[in-house]
Amino acid sequence: MANFTLLKDLIQPAKTKIVLLVLDGVGGLPNAADQTELEAAHTPNLDRLAREGCLGQHYPIEMGITSGSGPGHLGLFGYDPVKYEIGRGVLEAVGIGLPLTADDVFARGNFCTLDAAGTITDRRAGRIPTETCVKLVNKIKAANIKVADDVEVTIEPVLDYRFVISMRGKGLSSNLNETDPQHTGVPPMQVVAGDTTSQRTADLFNAWIRAATEVIKDDAPANGLTMRGFSGDPAFPKFKDVYGLKAGAIAIYPMYRGVASLVGMDVVQHHAHNVAEEFDAAGQVWKNYDFLFIHVKYTDSRGEDGNFDAKKAVIEEVDAALPRLLDLKPDVLIVTGDHSTPSQHKAHSWHPVPLLLWAPGMARRDRSAGFGERECARGGLGTFRAADIMQLALAHAGRLAKFGA
Amino acid sequence: MANFTLLKDLIQPAKTKIVLLVLDGVGGLPNAADQTELEAAHTPNLDRLAREGCLGQHYPIEMGITSGSGPGHLGLFGYDPVKYEIGRGVLEAVGIGLPLTADDVFARGNFCTLDAAGTITDRRAGRIPTETCVKLVNKIKAANIKVADDVEVTIEPVLDYRFVISMRGKGLSSNLNETDPQHTGVPPMQVVAGDTTSQRTADLFNAWIRAATEVIKDDAPANGLTMRGFSGDPAFPKFKDVYGLKAGAIAIYPMYRGVASLVGMDVVQHHAHNVAEEFDAAGQVWKNYDFLFIHVKYTDSRGEDGNFDAKKAVIEEVDAALPRLLDLKPDVLIVTGDHSTPSQHKAHSWHPVPLLLWAPGMARRDRSAGFGERECARGGLGTFRAADIMQLALAHAGRLAKFGA
Numbered sequence: 001m002a003n004f005t006l007l008k009d010l011i012q013p014a015k016t017k018i019v020l021l022v023l024d025g026v027g028g029l030p031n032a033a034d035q036t037e038l039e040a041a042h043t044p045n046l047d048r049l050a051r052e053g054c055l056g057q058h059y060p061i062e063m064g065i066t067s068g069s070g071p072g073h074l075g076l077f078g079y080d081p082v083k084y085e086i087g088r089g090v091l092e093a094v095g096i097g098l099p100l101t102a103d104d105v106f107a108r109g110n111f112c113t114l115d116a117a118g119t120i121t122d123r124r125a126g127r128i129p130t131e132t133c134v135k136l137v138n139k140i141k142a143a144n145i146k147v148a149d150d151v152e153v154t155i156e157p158v159l160d161y162r163f164v165i166s167m168r169g170k171g172l173s174s175n176l177n178e179t180d181p182q183h184t185g186v187p188p189m190q191v192v193a194g195d196t197t198s199q200r201t202a203d204l205f206n207a208w209i210r211a212a213t214e215v216i217k218d219d220a221p222a223n224g225l226t227m228r229g230f231s232g233d234p235a236f237p238k239f240k241d242v243y244g245l246k247a248g249a250i251a252i253y254p255m256y257r258g259v260a261s262l263v264g265m266d267v268v269q270h271h272a273h274n275v276a277e278e279f280d281a282a283g284q285v286w287k288n289y290d291f292l293f294i295h296v297k298y299t300d301s302r303g304e305d306g307n308f309d310a311k312k313a314v315i316e317e318v319d320a321a322l323p324r325l326l327d328l329k330p331d332v333l334i335v336t337g338d339h340s341t342p343s344q345h346k347a348h349s350w351h352p353v354p355l356l357l358w359a360p361g362m363a364r365r366d367r368s369a370g371f372g373e374r375e376c377a378r379g380g381l382g383t384f385r386a387a388d389i390m391q392l393a394l395a396h397a398g399r400l401a402k403f404g405a
Numbered sequence: 406m407a408n409f410t411l412l413k414d415l416i417q418p419a420k421t422k423i424v425l426l427v428l429d430g431v432g433g434l435p436n437a438a439d440q441t442e443l444e445a446a447h448t449p450n451l452d453r454l455a456r457e458g459c460l461g462q463h464y465p466i467e468m469g470i471t472s473g474s475g476p477g478h479l480g481l482f483g484y485d486p487v488k489y490e491i492g493r494g495v496l497e498a499v500g501i502g503l504p505l506t507a508d509d510v511f512a513r514g515n516f517c518t519l520d521a522a523g524t525i526t527d528r529r530a531g532r533i534p535t536e537t538c539v540k541l542v543n544k545i546k547a548a549n550i551k552v553a554d555d556v557e558v559t560i561e562p563v564l565d566y567r568f569v570i571s572m573r574g575k576g577l578s579s580n581l582n583e584t585d586p587q588h589t590g591v592p593p594m595q596v597v598a599g600d601t602t603s604q605r606t607a608d609l610f611n612a613w614i615r616a617a618t619e620v621i622k623d624d625a626p627a628n629g630l631t632m633r634g635f636s637g638d639p640a641f642p643k644f645k646d647v648y649g650l651k652a653g654a655i656a657i658y659p660m661y662r663g664v665a666s667l668v669g670m671d672v673v674q675h676h677a678h679n680v681a682e683e684f685d686a687a688g689q690v691w692k693n694y695d696f697l698f699i700h701v702k703y704t705d706s707r708g709e710d711g712n713f714d715a716k717k718a719v720i721e722e723v724d725a726a727l728p729r730l731l732d733l734k735p736d737v738l739i740v741t742g743d744h745s746t747p748s749q750h751k752a753h754s755w756h757p758v759p760l761l762l763w764a765p766g767m768a769r770r771d772r773s774a775g776f777g778e779r780e781c782a783r784g785g786l787g788t789f790r791a792a793d794i795m796q797l798a799l800a801h802a803g804r805l806a807k808f809g810a
Contacts, residue, residue: 003467006487010470361749363758365435367779380779382757382788384468391469395755402753403466404473404486405493405634 001387002078004242006403007394011244014136016331016397018291019282020244022076023318024069025257025300027340027353027373028311037303037311038354039342039372043319046335047370048354053333053358054366057373057380058389059350060339066350069300072338073259075386077293078243079236086262087174087231090163094261095254096156100233105174105201107227109155109163111136111216112180114224118187123180125161125222133157133355136222145211147204158254161222167205173198173232176205180226188226192302205230238264239291243394248288251295252282253358268292275314276321286328291393294325300348303341311343331361332396334389335371352383359396406792407483409647411808412799416649421736421802422688423650423696425794428723429474429661430705432745432758432778433716442708442716442748443759444777448724450731451740451761452775458738458763460772461786462489462778463794464755471755474705477743478664479775480791482698483648484641491578491667492636497569499560500659505638510579510606512632514560514568516541516621517585517692519629523592525588528585530566530627538562541627550616552609560617562660566627570767578598578637581610585631593631610635610662643669644696648799653693655686656700665698665809673697691733696798699730705753708746718746737764737801739794740776757788764801 019022028036032253045222060067060075061082070091089106098106111133115123117182128136137157147153151169158164175194181187191209193202209225216223251258257267266289272279275296282292296318302311325333330382338354339348354376357363366380377383394400433441465472465480466487475496476486478646489612494511518527533541535777542562554559556574563569580599586592596614598607614630621628644652646669653673654665661671671694675686678700687697701723707716729736741760744753759781762768771785786797799805 003470003487006467006470060534283458364441364778365439366782376784380757380782381468382462382782384788388468392755393469395469395471400469400471400755402471402473404476405496 001080001083002242002390004237007242007391007400009398010403012399012401013190013244014399016396016399017289018332018393018397019325019330019334020076020291020293020393021296021325021333021335022073022293022294023299023315023337025303025334025341026315026337026347027338027342027349027351028303029342029344029351031308036373037308038315039374041312041315041319043315043371045319045322049333049335049358050356050368050371050375052360052365053056053356053363054381055379056355056357056370056377057352057376057379057383058336058355058386059352062385064350066348067339068348069255069338072386073256076336076338076389077263078387078390079263084234084236086234086259088229089164090231090234091255091258092162093166093258094327095258096158096164097267098154098156098164099111099167102233103170103172103234104166104168105172105230106164106166108182108229109165110162110226111163111222112188112224112226112230113221120181120184120186122221122225123184123226128161128222130134130157130159132161132222133161135218137163140212143211143215145208147208148306151204153208162307167201172201172223174230176202176230178228178230179209180228188224197238227297234262235299236262240264243390244399245290245291247293249292249293250278250283252278253295253297255355256295265293275318276324277322279324281349282325283328299337300341303343306343306346308343324368332357332393333364336389350397353386355381355389357381357392357396362396406485406488407647407795409642412647412796412805415805415808417804417806418649419802419804421804422691423737423798423802424696424730424735424739425481425696425798426699426701426730426738427478427698428701428704428720428740428742430708430744430746430753431573431720431742431745432747432754432756433708434747434749434756436713437689442713442779443720444779446717446720446724448720448776450727451777452725453737453775454740454763455776455780456760457765457770458761458768460773460776460781460784461760461762462757462781462784462788463741463760463791464757469755471753472744473658474743475664477791478661479583481741481743481794483792483795484668485792489641490640491664493634494569495636495639496660496663497567498571498663500663500670501563501569503559503561503569503571506573507638508575508577509570509571509573510577510635510637511569512610514570514635515585515631515633516566516568516627517593517629517631518626519730525589525591525593525629527626528589528631533566533627535562535564538566538568538743541621541624542568543615545620548616548620550613551615556609570632570733571725572606575651577606579635581607581635583613583633583635584614585633593629596632623733638657639667641667645669648795649804650696650700651694652696653690654700657682657683658700658702661700670698680723681729684726684729687730688733704742705746708748711748711751711753713748735763737767739798741794758791760786762786762797762801767801800805
C-alpha cells in the first residue's frame, strides 16, 4: 500500500493535475481469436497514450485474490484493502449521500418475500423495481417506528429491492451478525450481538425489524426484510492528509461515490449518464481539484453479463470520448480497472489488471504498441499491487520530494 | 530488504567473488530519438554481458519514491533504506575516514557568508574551493576552541564549502535541530535540543559555533557557518555478519566510501581518478575480498548537469574499461545504479533502475539484446526492490544453501 508514513515527509505542493480513470472490471481473457475485450476494441486514443506513456499490470489485493468493488477501489486509492475494511452498510449509506458520524451504525437492507409461515421464498422480493422500494420505505417512515428515546433511525431506499438503515446514538456497536440466511426455505435470522457490548444494539435492530415487518406484512412480494453488513464509520485517513491532494470523484453509481467519499474525496454533483458526459463533468470542476477519480461502470456490467462485444463497445465509447478529457490537459492520466471481469467468466476475477500511465515528459516510454493485457504484462512498470499506484501518480505529478540526501 | 533472519541459516562459505558495479544515477528517460543515455551509448561489452546474463529493474526504495544517494546505496547493499537511516553528519564523517564510536555526535558544516548584521547572504560562501576550506578549518583548529573538559571536538574539511564536525563525550545526544535556515536574508539559527537530554549537547555546539565564527569573522566570503544532519553511529548490521562476505569498497567520492563503511566494508585505499583506475585498484586488492563495491560517480553528475551526451560518454568510458574488470574473472558481476538521474530532469528521479546480472553458468539467460532501460523492463529478473539484489548476488555466487528439505 501507499506508505503513508514515508509520504508524510515527502509530499510537496504542485499545480499539477492527476486523473485516475477507472474502467470497472476492464481486465479480460483472450477469446478464440486470441484477443481480450480491451485488445479487440478499436482504441486509437488509448493506443496512442500507451505508446507515449508506459504500461504495467496490478493485483488489486494480492496475486490470486479476486477483489470486490469496494476493496478494488480502496486498493487503487492506495489503501491496503485487507487492512482498511468497509462494511457494506456504510458503503451503501455514503453512496446515497447519508451523512456519517462516529455514532452511526449502518446496515444494508434487502426486501424479501415471506410465506405464511414466515419462511423466505425469494431473498430479493422478486427484484421489485426501485419505485416500489421507494413506496415501501416511505410507508415504513410514515409508521414512525421508535426503538429508543436516545436513538435516531434513518431508512432510505437504494436500487431495486435494496435499502439502507442507520441507527444513531451514543454507545451503539456494529459488531452484529447479518440476518440473511443466504438461502430460501428458512425464516430471516435474528440480529445476534458479536460481543456483550453490542447486545443493546442487536435488541434495537430486532425490535425495529419486527415493527417494520408488521408495517409491510401485506405488501408481498416485499413483505419481509433482511439485513447485512452492519458497520460504522471506518475513519480512514483522508486524501488531503495523506497525499496533499484536493480530490473529486465523478461516478454514476452510488457505491463508487461512497468509497471515494470515505477517503475524503468530494463527490462531484453532475447529471452525466454516459462516459462523455462524465468527462464533461470533469471539465466543469477541473479548476477545483488536484485529483479526479472518474468511474466507468459498464465495462464491469457487460463483463458480468458475459457479453464480450458489449464490453468491448463500452471500451470503445471511452476511447471515443477520451479527447474531451485530454483537452483538459491532465499532467498525469492513469487508465486502469479495479479488478478484471472477463466476459467468459461473467464475474470478477483474480487476473492482473492492465494499467496505462501517461505523463508527458515524466513517464519513461516503454515501447508498448497499444493498450492491452499482454502489452501491459510486458510494460515498463512491471507487475505490482494496486495500492502502489498512488505513489506512482504523485511522483509523475512532481508532488514528491527526494528521500534522503 | 534482504531477509537477514532467513540468510543467517543459509549462508555458506565459497571461494567465489562478487562485484557490484554502481553507475550512480544511471537510469534515464528516452530522448527525441527514443533512446536513453544508456541505450544511446556504444557499449559492446555491457551488451555482450546482457546477452550472456539476465536483466531486470529495481526500485531503490519503493515505486514512485525518488532516492537520495545514501538510501539508494543502502538499498543496493540489502538494507531497507527507510528502516536504516543515516544522518548526513555521519555520512560525511565516515566518508573522510573519521573513526566512529558510540560516544560521537557528528554534523555536516557549511561555511556561509554573513553581512554586517549577521544575516546570511550566501549559504555556500560563494562556493569557495576546497583549498580555502582547508585553510579555514586549520585556522579554527589552531584556535583550539574548548567547549568542555570531557568533550573532544574534531573538525575536518570535506569538499568546497563543506566540513564535518564531531563531538565525542559520554552522554551526548544527536537529537538536535539544524541551523541552516535553508534561505538567505536571515541569520543562522541556534542549535535547538529535540528533547531535554539533548540540552547540554545543544549548548556545547552553540558555544563552539560562537567561538568558531569569531575566529573566521574577517574571512569573507566564508565568515560564518551552519550545521546540518546531527547524527550518531547508526550501528548497522555488518556485511561479514549478515552475508558472510569480506567486502571492500572502491569509490572516488567520500560519501560512497562512508555508506560502505557503515555496513562493514573496508574502504580500499587507492589513487584512482577515473573508472579504469578504479578497476585497476580492484585488481590490486582482488585476492583480499569476496565482494567488491565499485562506485562510478560521474553518470549522476552529468545527469544532474542535464548533459545527455556527457552522461552517455561516462557510460562509454565504463564500457571501454570493463575488460580490466572482467580479466579479474568475477563469478558474479552486477551492473546497476543507486537511482535514476535522467539528464532531461537534471535531478534524481523515481524511475526504476536498470540492472544487469552476469554470472557464467549460473544466470538464466533471458534473450535480452543489450543493456538498456527498456530491455531491463522486460528482463528475466522482473521488477523488484533494490534491497533484494544482495540475495540474488549471493545465490548466483553459490553462497546460499537450500531452505528446507
